[in-house]
Amino acid sequence: MMEMLQLKSKALRLQSLDIAHTTSRGHIGSSFSITDVLVTMYYTDLFDATKDILLMGKGHACLPVYCILNDLGFIDNTLLAEYGTNGGRLGIQFDTTVPTIKYNTGSLGNVFGVGVGLRIANKYRVVCAIVGDGECEEGSIWETADFASRVCPGPMILIVDRNRLGIIQNIDDANLGKKFEAFGLLVKEVDGHNHAEIYNTLKTCFGLNVPSVVIANTVKGKGVSFMENNAIWHAGAMSEKQYLQAKEELQNG
Amino acid sequence: MVDIRDALFEQLYELGKEDPDVVILTADADAFALRKFKQEFPDRFYNMGVAEQNTILFATGLAMGGKKVFIYSIIPFITMRCFEQIKAQICSMNLPITIIGLGAGLSFSFDGPTHHALQDIGVMYQLPEMTIFNPSDNETAQTAITSAYIAETPHYIRLDKGVFPDNPGYVGADGIRQWTEWMPNGVNIITTGTMLHTVKKAVEGLNVGIIDVYRLKPFPDIVSDYTNEGIGYTLVVEEYSEVGGLYDLVKRCTEDSSALIQLALPHKQLFDYGEREWILEKYGLSQIAIRNKVEELL
Numbered sequence: 001m002m003e004m005l006q007l008k009s010k011a012l013r014l015q016s017l018d019i020a021h022t023t024s025r026g027h028i029g030s031s032f033s034i035t036d037v038l039v040t041m042y043y044t045d046l047f048d049a050t051k052d053i054l055l056m057g058k059g060h061a062c063l064p065v066y067c068i069l070n071d072l073g074f075i076d077n078t079l080l081a082e083y084g085t086n087g088g089r090l091g092i093q094f095d096t097t098v099p100t101i102k103y104n105t106g107s108l109g110n111v112f113g114v115g116v117g118l119r120i121a122n123k124y125r126v127v128c129a130i131v132g133d134g135e136c137e138e139g140s141i142w143e144t145a146d147f148a149s150r151v152c153p154g155p156m157i158l159i160v161d162r163n164r165l166g167i168i169q170n171i172d173d174a175n176l177g178k179k180f181e182a183f184g185l186l187v188k189e190v191d192g193h194n195h196a197e198i199y200n201t202l203k204t205c206f207g208l209n210v211p212s213v214v215i216a217n218t219v220k221g222k223g224v225s226f227m228e229n230n231a232i233w234h235a236g237a238m239s240e241k242q243y244l245q246a247k248e249e250l251q252n253g
Numbered sequence: 254m255v256d257i258r259d260a261l262f263e264q265l266y267e268l269g270k271e272d273p274d275v276v277i278l279t280a281d282a283d284a285f286a287l288r289k290f291k292q293e294f295p296d297r298f299y300n301m302g303v304a305e306q307n308t309i310l311f312a313t314g315l316a317m318g319g320k321k322v323f324i325y326s327i328i329p330f331i332t333m334r335c336f337e338q339i340k341a342q343i344c345s346m347n348l349p350i351t352i353i354g355l356g357a358g359l360s361f362s363f364d365g366p367t368h369h370a371l372q373d374i375g376v377m378y379q380l381p382e383m384t385i386f387n388p389s390d391n392e393t394a395q396t397a398i399t400s401a402y403i404a405e406t407p408h409y410i411r412l413d414k415g416v417f418p419d420n421p422g423y424v425g426a427d428g429i430r431q432w433t434e435w436m437p438n439g440v441n442i443i444t445t446g447t448m449l450h451t452v453k454k455a456v457e458g459l460n461v462g463i464i465d466v467y468r469l470k471p472f473p474d475i476v477s478d479y480t481n482e483g484i485g486y487t488l489v490v491e492e493y494s495e496v497g498g499l500y501d502l503v504k505r506c507t508e509d510s511s512a513l514i515q516l517a518l519p520h521k522q523l524f525d526y527g528e529r530e531w532i533l534e535k536y537g538l539s540q541i542a543i544r545n546k547v548e549e550l551l
Contacts, residue, residue, distance in 0.1 A: 107337060114310050114313045
């Protein structure tokens with residue numbers, strides 16, 4: 001299974017890179033840091049897009065998700081090609097017209113609270129929310145943290161993509177996990193690029209009857225040397241030369 | 254004699270008794286009739302505490318999961334503190350969530366401008382998906398909550414505090430109630446909310462048309478039929494700022510707005526403390542002031 005996930009991650013990064021380069025639209029850095037988590041979820045028994053709900057708080061990392069949904073047959077090639085075009089139905093944020101997507105993204109700090117409500121309403125089997133570490137600066141996250149630990153019957157997972165970079169800020173909060181724990185939440189940390197670790201931890205957490213926070217330690221721009229840990233690639237357009245170099249590194253990586 | 258809050262929550266209790274999808278969230282606000290719901294359906298009642306953003310988010314998740322959610326809290330905080338979430342979470346997905354705001358106008362008259370509801374109509378009006386009710390009595394309060402329940406779309410209901418006269422036998426239409434015959438070439442009053450009762454008392458014995466707009470958004474088309482007819486005067490009276498309230502809405506649909514006269518509170522945050530009537534009198538919105546204005550026009 002791990003080999004399959006590796007191959008999928010590689011293919012996904014390459015496809016996202018191509019689309020981002022062709023359209024000059026795409027938050028490549030933010031997308032590459034969360035790619036391995038997304039692959040682990042969508043390509044295993046952890047997540048079924050027809051029964052479960054994934055709230056992408058960091059909706060700007062939509063490109064890998066669109067590619068996954070295309071690969072799984074939910075989005076056809078014609079629709080995928082509309083990304084980044086005038087009047088195209090795939091934006092840089094999700095909306096509920098996209099197949100399997102049930103939530104409009106774009107505003108940060110909200111998916112945790114929404115996730116708790118969804119867990120209690122109990123319409124979906126799995127409820128998972130993915131946020132960035134910059135996103136955790138929003139006060140609303142902490143209003144929910146306090147509420148969730150008291151009220152949520154779980155399992156509901158908040159995954160934090162801790163790539164330690166915002167748009168112009170460094171975010172190195174060593175206390176992030178302790179903060180969530182102080183609010184009474186169960187916290188786990190994983191290497192956000194190790195599929196086995198991600199899989200095992202998420203599997204455990206989805207089996208609990210309390211909510212949990214999984215902090216995925218990641219690298220923004222993972223997979224391309226000049227993008228890694230470089231905030232410029234939060235959302236940047238590549239030159240032809242950069243594109244070719246990135247492509248080569250990903251293919252050989 | 255029933256407090257307007259209890260009339261609304263009594264109706265919501267009845268709706269919730271039959272429908273297990275009804276969930277009530279309060280940001281630590283209380284009402285007598287609410288306690289009955291809490292007691293009988295404790296798993297459908299949440300006290301969210303002093304956390305408006307999370308309240309909106311939790312409501313969003315519940316509604317996405319099939320629930321019909323009713324939120325109750327004090328107006329300035331539950332509308333404006335978390336306004337961006339109301340827009341992007343509730344409204345953009347057109348969810349069945351109703352915000353019941355307590356303290357229309359100067360209900361909290363000793364608490365200063367942080368507790369006055371003098372900007373909320375304008376603010377909530379900006380949301381394309383939002384329906385806004387401003388009931389004047391128990392009957393319109395119950396109409397508002399029932400409409401909200403049936404529509405299953407974003408709703409905002411402004412609630413007053415206290416006991417207001419019951420009004421049997423009125424003539425109602427979609428969004429308005431016409432109390433007395435409209436005088437196309439005479440003097441008329443358009444009002445909204447509990448100011449209606451002051452207006453009725455103010456013009457007792459005079460031949461003045463009165464319309465009570467109990468639904469502000471969508472704005473009732475029929476109002477323009479009245480205001481565009483004849484050559485009389487229309488006094489628009491509201492316990493609200495002179496910017497962004499009923500007057501602006503009436504003016505927008507009236508061809509000749511020179512016949513419109515505005516009676517409203519000044520566009521200021523009012524650091525006035527006192528009985529509601531005292532503050533209203535200070536700003537020319539007392540029963541006597543309204544009568545004087547009408548007599549002047551007649």
